Amino acid sequence: MKARSWTIVSLLVLGALLAACAAPAPPAEEAPPPPVAAARFQTILDRGKIICGCNAELPGFGYLNPAGEFEGFDVDFCKAIAAAVFGDANAVEYRPVTAPERLPALQTGEIDVLIRNTTWTLTRDTANEVDWAAVTFYDGQGMMAPEATGWKTFEDMEGATVCSTTGTTTEMNLADAFRSRGLDYTPLLFEKTQDTATAYEEGRCDAQTSDKSQLAALRSAMEHPEDHVILDVTMSKEPLGPLTAHGDDKWNDVVRWVVWGMVQAEESGVSSVSLDDMLESDDPTVRRLLGVEGEMGTSLGIPNDWMVQVIRAVGNYGEVYVRWLGPAGLNIPRGPNELWTNGGLIYAMAVR
Amino acid sequence: MSAIAVARQRTLRVLRDERFLRALGQAVFAIAVVLFVAWCLSNYRDRGLTFTFRFLREEASFDLAEGMAFSPVDPYWKAFIVGLLNTIKVAFFGIIMATILGTVTGVARLSRNWLISNIAGVYIEIIRNTPVLVQLFFLYFAVILKFPSLEDRIVLPGPIFISIRGINLTWPRPTESFAYWLPFLIGAVIVAVGIYAWRVLLERRTRRPVSRLPWTFIALAVPLLGWFLVPGNPLYPDRPAVEGLKVVGGTSLSPEFAAILFGLVIYTAAFIAEVVRAGIMAVPRGQTEAARAQGFTEMQILQLVILPQALRIIIPPLISQYLNLTKNSSLAIAIAFLDLYAVSSTMLNQSGRVVEVFLMIMAAYLSMSLTISVLMNYVNRRLAPVER
Numbered sequence: 001m002k003a004r005s006w007t008i009v010s011l012l013v014l015g016a017l018l019a020a021c022a023a024p025a026p027p028a029e030e031a032p033p034p035p036v037a038a039a040r041f042q043t044i045l046d047r048g049k050i051i052c053g054c055n056a057e058l059p060g061f062g063y064l065n066p067a068g069e070f071e072g073f074d075v076d077f078c079k080a081i082a083a084a085v086f087g088d089a090n091a092v093e094y095r096p097v098t099a100p101e102r103l104p105a106l107q108t109g110e111i112d113v114l115i116r117n118t119t120w121t122l123t124r125d126t127a128n129e130v131d132w133a134a135v136t137f138y139d140g141q142g143m144m145a146p147e148a149t150g151w152k153t154f155e156d157m158e159g160a161t162v163c164s165t166t167g168t169t170t171e172m173n174l175a176d177a178f179r180s181r182g183l184d185y186t187p188l189l190f191e192k193t194q195d196t197a198t199a200y201e202e203g204r205c206d207a208q209t210s211d212k213s214q215l216a217a218l219r220s221a222m223e224h225p226e227d228h229v230i231l232d233v234t235m236s237k238e239p240l241g242p243l244t245a246h247g248d249d250k251w252n253d254v255v256r257w258v259v260w261g262m263v264q265a266e267e268s269g270v271s272s273v274s275l276d277d278m279l280e281s282d283d284p285t286v287r288r289l290l291g292v293e294g295e296m297g298t299s300l301g302i303p304n305d306w307m308v309q310v311i312r313a314v315g316n317y318g319e320v321y322v323r324w325l326g327p328a329g330l331n332i333p334r335g336p337n338e339l340w341t342n343g344g345l346i347y348a349m350a351v352r
Numbered sequence: 353m354s355a356i357a358v359a360r361q362r363t364l365r366v367l368r369d370e371r372f373l374r375a376l377g378q379a380v381f382a383i384a385v386v387l388f389v390a391w392c393l394s395n396y397r398d399r400g401l402t403f404t405f406r407f408l409r410e411e412a413s414f415d416l417a418e419g420m421a422f423s424p425v426d427p428y429w430k431a432f433i434v435g436l437l438n439t440i441k442v443a444f445f446g447i448i449m450a451t452i453l454g455t456v457t458g459v460a461r462l463s464r465n466w467l468i469s470n471i472a473g474v475y476i477e478i479i480r481n482t483p484v485l486v487q488l489f490f491l492y493f494a495v496i497l498k499f500p501s502l503e504d505r506i507v508l509p510g511p512i513f514i515s516i517r518g519i520n521l522t523w524p525r526p527t528e529s530f531a532y533w534l535p536f537l538i539g540a541v542i543v544a545v546g547i548y549a550w551r552v553l554l555e556r557r558t559r560r561p562v563s564r565l566p567w568t569f570i571a572l573a574v575p576l577l578g579w580f581l582v583p584g585n586p587l588y589p590d591r592p593a594v595e596g597l598k599v600v601g602g603t604s605l606s607p608e609f610a611a612i613l614f615g616l617v618i619y620t621a622a623f624i625a626e627v628v629r630a631g632i633m634a635v636p637r638g639q640t641e642a643a644r645a646q647g648f649t650e651m652q653i654l655q656l657v658i659l660p661q662a663l664r665i666i667i668p669p670l671i672s673q674y675l676n677l678t679k680n681s682s683l684a685i686a687i688a689f690l691d692l693y694a695v696s697s698t699m700l701n702q703s704g705r706v707v708e709v710f711l712m713i714m715a716a717y718l719s720m721s722l723t724i725s726v727l728m729n730y731v732n733r734r735l736a737p738v739e740r
Contacts, residue, residue: 159597161517166685166698175415175424186417186598188608189698190688195493199688202497203516204607206597 040248041301044112049091052078053111056096059217060330061117070094073324074115076314077136077242077259081113084258084297084306089313103128106245113255115242117213129246133256136317138336138345139238141173142212143231144219149206151231154181161186163205165196173235174209193218207231211238216330230332254300261307263348264289265316267339272315275308289351296351317346396707407703408432414698418606418690428699435695436716442612442691443678443720449617450677451670454624459654461629472625479622485683487619492611492687499607502594513592513599516607520592523603533586536578544571608689612681620677627673631666632658663735671728675721682717692716 044050054074055062062074070078079089097105097116106114107129117139118124120132143162145151154177164170166189178185188205190196197218200208208215212230219225242259244252265271268286270278278286288294289307297304314320318339325332338344366372396403408429416422416431419438460472479487497516500506505515513520551564579586592602635658643653685694693713700709 157597159595161597163688166694166701171414171698172702175413178415179424185415187415188417188688189690189694191685191694195686195688198493199497202493203501204497 040109040112040245041251041254044085044251048086049093050078050082050085051093051095051110051112052081053095053097053102053105053114053116054078055116058117058213059220060324061213061217062096062115064096070096071324073137073320074117074242076320076324077115078113080262080310080314080320081242081255081258083309083313084261085254085302087303087305087309089309103130106130106243109245112251113242113244117240118243120239120241120243130243131246131249131252132241132243133252134259135239135241135345136259137213137240139211139213139240140234140336141170141209141236141238142215143207143209143233143235144200144215144228145207145231147227147229151207153231154178154183154233157185157207158183159185160206161188161204163188163190163196163200163208165190165193165210169236170209177233177235197222209235212332213240213330216325216332220330225331232333232335234336250301254302257296257300257351258306258310259317260348261289261351262310262314262317262320263339263346264351265307265311266318267341267348270307270311270316271319272311275311279308285351294352401707403707404705405708407705407708410703412699412702414702416690416695418609428703431695431699432692432712432716435690435692438609438690438695439678439681439684439692439716440720442609442616442681442684442689443724446613446616446620446677446681447674447724449613450620450624450673453617453621454673455628457621457625458628458632461625462632476622476625479619480626484615484619484680485686488611488615488683488687491615491618492607496607496611502597502599505594511591513594517599518607519605519610520599520602521604522589522591524587525590527584527586527588529582529584530586532582533575533578536575536582539578540571540574543574544568547571606689608684608687611687612684612689612691615687616677616680619680620673623673623676624670627666627669628662630669631662634665635661664732667728667732667735671725671732674724674728678720678724679717 052075054070055072056064056070058072061072062070063072065071075094078092078094082091083089085091095105095111097111097114102114102116102118103124105111113133114130115136117137119139120135124130125132143157145157149156151157162174162185164174164187171187171189174187188199190199193210193214196208196210199205201222208218210218212234215230219228219230222228242255244255264285268278268283268289270286270289279290279292281287281290281292284293286292288296291297291304291306291308295304297306300306303309315323321334321337323329334344336345338346340347409427411425412422412428412431413424414431415424416434418434419441420434422431422434457472457475460468461476463469463472499514499516502513502515502517505513507513510522512522547568547570548564551562551567555562555564590601590603592599592604594600639657639661640653643657648656681691682693684691685697688694696709696713700706703709
């Protein structure tokens with residue numbers, strides 16, 4: 001009897017110990033502050049190429065294709081920045097990073113810019129000492145359902161079983177969406193995204209919820225992608241965009257103006273097709289953007305024909321969107337990612 | 353001999369003294385443990401972490417669709433209870449079913465019928481030698497998720513619906529007159545106990561074996577009589593029906609619960625079968641032969657001679673199989689069943705209270721395991737042979 005009670009006591013002690021040690025790993029604050037930040041832009045210019053942290057596993061955004069090349073929406077922005085700075089879209093070294101290692105990789109100077117479907121949040125912006133440059137994609141939690149259901153809104157989904165992956169804010173947003181409308185539903189939570197998708201495809205649930213970009217990527221891997229639609233409902237804010245380490249403002253300026261330049265190009269009708277005609281344009285905005293007049297590029301510290309190189313390499317914002325996320329790609333309706341002039345949120349600061 | 357040499361000799365003697373070495377070893381270990389705890393605590397403090405269970409009273413704001421009714425406005429502690437009850441449900445039914453299946457398989461393995469013995473052998477070897485997680489995935493994704501959709505459901509008389517959304521059965525539910533019928537149910541239990549006691553007394557008086565259990569079924573007449581005496585029907589059949597996207601009415605067995613329950617039963621039963629086989633084989637062959645010589649049937653030999661003796665050998669390893677089944681139920685998270693671990697990991701993610709939630713998980717599993725151990729050790733002691 002005595003031996004057993006000792007076993008129990010020692011088990012409890014061991015349990016408490018393990019629990020205490022399960023405290024999260026030390027944050028990166030113990031690492032020395034990145035000394036490279038201030039001189040990052042000069043380092044990049046000296047190196048002759050940019051090091052771009054990206055995703056290797058998200059088709060449509062950042063993906064290592066069977067030919068061994070990185071491709072996708074996010075990857076095109078890496079190319080655009082390289083084209084603007086060096087006049088060569090191939091002056092990029094891609095570094096695939098996972099979700100937990102992406103911010104430390106940027107802080108420690110392992111990568112120059114991170115373009116990997118990273119949501120802009122206050123906590124990350126402050127706690128990790130990084131700076132977002134711009135928003136390239138307004139994502140949000142969405143809902144995917146078979147097209148045959150004909151669903152448009154949450155109200156159509158009364159009584160539905162919804163599959164989701166556990167351990168994220170997804171399930172809370174889901175609960176809020178249905179509760180606030182007084183609707184009945186059944187959640188079914190899986191541990192892994194792939195299992196969630198399988199269960200949905202097998203018909204265990206009527207719908208699946210996740211970020212819209214993720215849903216689109218999962219759909220593209222399905223047997224019959226055309227049978228499934230992503231409903232036009234949004235349950236959360238997930239603005240994605242490129243970010244640089246805190247402190248190197250000049251470099252951050254280059255990244256953000258390349259993005260905004262591509263947006264302005266779409267707004268002004270400058271595309272890879274119309275580029276040569278547009279170089280003759282009388283529109284002062286277009287002339288400034290393409291470096292025909294003014295010193296926009298030079299003031300950023302890069303060649304004055306920066307946007308000409310960008311448009312030639314990847315096209316304007318709309319072209320990049322259509323290439324990867326349009327009907328031929330992941331087929332995500334532009335929705336909030338439409339230009340502000342068309343009722344969307346994509347808006348460039350004034351290029352002047 | 354110089355003074356230095358003497359001192360050195362003395363030191364050596366102390367260093368080689370077993371008692372000293374033991375004490376030293378324990379001291380070093382104790383210091384290491386204390387340092388380790390201090391290190392963990394200081395890490396904990398350095399991270400600015402606080403230790404509090406106050407979050408348990410906060411609103412959980414997520415939904416749980418399995419087991420006890422739960423809504424997003426309920427507090428965290430209630431979510432924990434939902435998960436705990438779901439785990440207990442799996443463990444309870446799992447242990448009962450695995451014991452039955454395991455015993456049958458173990459006996460079948462020893463059968464003199466070639467086919468029966470080999471079927472049992474193949475089952476045991478395949479199941480014991482593949483990982484349980486793989487089996488669960490197979491059962492859930494490759495078997496259960498291949499069932500027809502709710503629209504094309506299989507309808508058995510009852511009605512019973514079988515589809516990818518689970519099994520829905522007709523279930524008796526009490527009506528208003530159930531209250532009048534309840535005394536008859538209690539009466540039936542009392543009558544049954546009375547009959548049993550009477551049969552036991554009769555056996556003692558006549559010193560001849562009499563059947564007892566079958567007689568207690570006479571007690572069933574009481575609630576049957578009551579059924580006609582009370583106004584209206586005390587129970588009505590609640591039939592399942594499809595309404596929109598879901599089934600309403602009746603009672604249901606979710607595909608996830610079915611997968612974790614059957615998966616664990618099939619897995620654990622293979623181990624229990626081996627335990628049972630070993631137990632039976634440990635009973636000396638002479639016992640069987642003696643019983644056979646006295647004209648016992650094979651069934652009687654098993655029931656009256658072998659199993660009572662084998663049980664003593666079987667129970668201790670059986671306890672660890674029960675504990676395994678209970679702990680393996682934490683794999684349920686992989687197939688979306690909301691067991692204790694699945695609910696807790698959601699709690700942990702939403703509240704950020706890693707240490708507190710893990711302590712709760714460990715305490716819950718530990719108390720379940722200890723409860724099973726205590727109960728089974730009690731059974732074991734009751735079955736210990738009366739030494740003569």
